[in-house]
Amino acid sequence: MTKEQLGFRALADPTRRSILRMLATQDMTIAEVAENFEMTRAAVKKHLLILNEGNLITVETDGRSRRNALNADGLKHLVDWFSFFDTFWDDKLLTLKTEIEKDVQ
Amino acid sequence: MTKEQLGFRALADPTRRSILRMLATQDMTIAEVAENFEMTRAAVKKHLLILNEGNLITVETDGRSRRNALNADGLKHLVDWFSFFDTFWDDKLLTLKTEIEKDVQ
DNA sequence: TTGACATAGTACCATTTGGTTTCATATATA
């Protein structure tokens, strides 16, 4: 799978998007993340793995616990994907502008 | 499913992201889209349905054919989701700046 | 060193997903 695909796949689940928002506030262990969901730690761990594969979080072992942290780079890379459509949006705006001018005349 | 979920779900497949990029260039019928992929028209139609459910394309019946067009609004809505992390990015940049200043001194 | 704690790993299950095939419907057009 491409990096892009791993990233978008990671975003496709609401639990994982929710985890990302939590990690924006503070780094968390698996157990801490799991406290916020009504599912087993094992399930949360799977989500964290997919987020890590998608390059959206970093994981750092610290003794017997692991700290999961948001990875800004990975998120930015996905935002960049949308920039492909910038031209399209500009065109649409131009079309809109033209239509408005027609109306005015 | 929420609108947001339908949108991210639609982006999670590489074929669908590819279709979106095609439609940025020009509107296309199902058959025209299908010409670009090595899969059946039925499969492409399913992808277009999911893109439509995700509010990423609009579909307009024109006689016996249907024109699929990119929906800028839906795409923009998804881009907006990422803006939640703007603060996080700013913080990271600030941290980086602080670290650099430490190095300089 | 023993026990508790935090995570890792595996097996398993139900549902969703991405694809196919086949058949049906609606609309241009000769």
Add this chain to the structure above:
DNA sequence: TATATATGAAACCAAATGGTACTATGTCAA
């Protein structure tokens, strides 16, 4: 009207996904 064209829809299948339960491993601390 008959026919070709464009799409709709349903049944079906293999693989991926999101979850569980259970067991194993590594690490801190009394």
